[in-house]
Amino acid sequence: MTLTHNPGDGRTPLGPSPVSGTGTVPRIDVAQRTEPYTRTDPFDRPAAHEVAWTDPVTGARGWLVVHTLVGGLATGGTRMRSGCTRDEVADLARCMATKTAAFGLPVGGAKAGVDLDPRSPGALGVLERFFADLRPWLERSWVTAEDLGVAQSDLDVVFTRLGLDQSFHAAMLRSPDPAATLARVREGLAARDGDGLPLGDVIGGYGVAQACLGAAAALGSDPERTTVAIQGIGTMGGGAAWYLHEAGVRVTAIADAAGTLFHPRGLDIPALLAARDHYGEIDRATVPADVEVLPRDAVLTVPVDILVPAAVSYALREESVADVSARVVVEAANSATTPAAEERLAVRGIPVVPDFVANAGAAAWAWWLLQGQVGTDPQDSFNRLRTEMRGKVAHMMDAWRTDHTVPRRSAWGFAAANLEALAGREITIP
Known part of the structure; x- marks a missing residue:
C-alpha cells in the first residue's frame, strides 16, 4: 500500500554572474532596511473550522483544519505519518489557503492529517474510518487529494467504499451535470505528457x-x-x-x-x-x-x-x-x-x-x-x-x-488581493 554584502546600498545585484561554485554569498546591510523583513502574514489568523478525531479501533488521532472557505468550499490534501500533529495540520491548512489565493483559485484552503505510520497494518481502514466520520465535510465543503503517506489510489479505494464518486465530490455537486463533469475530470487526470507520464x-x-x-x-x-x-x-x-x-x-x-x-x-x-x-x-x-x-x-x-x-x-x-x-x-x-x-x-x-x-x-x-x-x-x-x-x-x-x-512578503500581497476579489463569489463548476 502506498500510504506512502554589498556595503554601499544593501542590495545584492542579480545580473549575470559566474557559474556557481565559489560558495560566496553577498550580505545585505539589514540595519539599513528592516521593514522588508517584517512578517505580516495576512493569512495568519484562526482557522474557520477545526475537527479533532480519534479512531475507535486503534486510538490513532487525526485532524481536519479548514482555514478558509471561499464560496463554501475548501481544498487540501490528507496526509498520514507517525508524529503528525494538530499544529502541523493547521500550519499546512494556512499554507493551502495562501496557495489557492496566490493563484486566484475560487476555493479556500484546508488540510487533514492522521498520526499513524502509513505502512502500519490496517492503515487503509483507519483512513476509511477517518473519512467516514468526516463525510459531511466531504459531501458539502471539503475537496481532498493525496499528500505525504497517502496516495491518490488509496483515496480512490476509500471513496469508492464510502459510496462517493471520488475526492472531488464536494466540487462536483456544484456542477449542473455532475456525471459529465466527473467524466471530463477523469479524462483530464488520465492525460499523459510527451514522455508518457501521467499529467496529474x-x-x-x-x-x-x-x-x-x-x-x-x-x-x-x-x-x-x-x-x-x-x-x-x-x-x-x-x-x-x-x-x-x-x-x-x-x-x-x-x-x-x-x-x-x-x-x-x-x-x-x-x-x-x-x-x-x-x-x-x-x-x-x-x-x-x-x-x-x-x-x-x-x-x-x-x-x-x-x-x-x-x-x-x-x-x-x-x-x-x-x-x-x-x-x-x-x-x-x-x-x-x-x-x-x-x-x-x-x-x-x-x-x-x-x-x-x-x-x-x-x-x-x-x-x-x-x-x-x-x-x-x-x-x-x-x-x-x-x-x-x-x-x-x-x-x-x-x-x-x-x-x-x-519574496514571501510580495507574494502575500497578491494573494491577499486575490482573496479579497473572491469574497462573496459563487462557485460554479461547468
Missing part, C-alpha cells in the same frame, strides 16, 4: 521546475549555466528534477533518505529516477562510480545556484543557514524553511521563493481542470502553468532586486 503525477514538479527557471532568469543565468540541488526525489522533487534536466539545467545533487548523490557536471537524472523504489530511494547499486556519495544533509550546503528543499517541512532551520551556498532557495516542500531561517537567509542575500507559489502547480491545475479551463492536451496545461508561475516569480524577484522586499 508530474504537473506539480513541472511547476517547481518553472519556478526554478524563473528564479534563474532573475539571476541572469541561462538554463545551461544553472546548477540545482534537490532534497527529496518523490513526486514533487523527482518531477522537478526531470523537467529541469529536460530544460538543460545541471542538477548536480539530489538527496533521498539514504544520502546525497553529487556530481559537479550534473547527474544522469533519468537513470537515477528510474532506479527509485516504491518509497523514493535510489538503488545505490545503479549509481555510477564517478558520482560522489555524501551525507544526507550535504544537499543543503553544496555550491549551486538554486537549492530546492522538496522533502520534509522545516528542513532549513536557523542553525543550518550559515552553511547554505545557494543563491536562491525554491521551496518545493510545504514550510521547508523556518521563519528564523528565512530571515537569516535574506540577511545573507539569499531570497526564498515560498512554497505556496512554487509548489502550487498541482493544486492550480486541478481547479483549472475542474473549471474546464484546461483539458486533455498536456501542452495547454504546461503553457498555462509556465506562464502563471514565471510571472509570479518574476514579480517577487523584481521586488527583491528593487528594494529587497522578501
Whole structure:
C-alpha cells in the first residue's frame, strides 16, 4: 500500500554572474532596511473550522483544519505519518489557503492529517474510518487529494467504499451535470505528457521546475549555466528534477533518505529516477562510480545556484543557514524553511521563493481542470502553468532586486488581493 554584502546600498545585484561554485554569498546591510523583513502574514489568523478525531479501533488521532472557505468550499490534501500533529495540520491548512489565493483559485484552503505510520497494518481502514466520520465535510465543503503517506489510489479505494464518486465530490455537486463533469475530470487526470507520464503525477514538479527557471532568469543565468540541488526525489522533487534536466539545467545533487548523490557536471537524472523504489530511494547499486556519495544533509550546503528543499517541512532551520551556498532557495516542500531561517537567509542575500507559489502547480491545475479551463492536451496545461508561475516569480524577484522586499512578503500581497476579489463569489463548476 502506498500510504506512502554589498556595503554601499544593501542590495545584492542579480545580473549575470559566474557559474556557481565559489560558495560566496553577498550580505545585505539589514540595519539599513528592516521593514522588508517584517512578517505580516495576512493569512495568519484562526482557522474557520477545526475537527479533532480519534479512531475507535486503534486510538490513532487525526485532524481536519479548514482555514478558509471561499464560496463554501475548501481544498487540501490528507496526509498520514507517525508524529503528525494538530499544529502541523493547521500550519499546512494556512499554507493551502495562501496557495489557492496566490493563484486566484475560487476555493479556500484546508488540510487533514492522521498520526499513524502509513505502512502500519490496517492503515487503509483507519483512513476509511477517518473519512467516514468526516463525510459531511466531504459531501458539502471539503475537496481532498493525496499528500505525504497517502496516495491518490488509496483515496480512490476509500471513496469508492464510502459510496462517493471520488475526492472531488464536494466540487462536483456544484456542477449542473455532475456525471459529465466527473467524466471530463477523469479524462483530464488520465492525460499523459510527451514522455508518457501521467499529467496529474508530474504537473506539480513541472511547476517547481518553472519556478526554478524563473528564479534563474532573475539571476541572469541561462538554463545551461544553472546548477540545482534537490532534497527529496518523490513526486514533487523527482518531477522537478526531470523537467529541469529536460530544460538543460545541471542538477548536480539530489538527496533521498539514504544520502546525497553529487556530481559537479550534473547527474544522469533519468537513470537515477528510474532506479527509485516504491518509497523514493535510489538503488545505490545503479549509481555510477564517478558520482560522489555524501551525507544526507550535504544537499543543503553544496555550491549551486538554486537549492530546492522538496522533502520534509522545516528542513532549513536557523542553525543550518550559515552553511547554505545557494543563491536562491525554491521551496518545493510545504514550510521547508523556518521563519528564523528565512530571515537569516535574506540577511545573507539569499531570497526564498515560498512554497505556496512554487509548489502550487498541482493544486492550480486541478481547479483549472475542474473549471474546464484546461483539458486533455498536456501542452495547454504546461503553457498555462509556465506562464502563471514565471510571472509570479518574476514579480517577487523584481521586488527583491528593487528594494529587497522578501519574496514571501510580495507574494502575500497578491494573494491577499486575490482573496479579497473572491469574497462573496459563487462557485460554479461547468
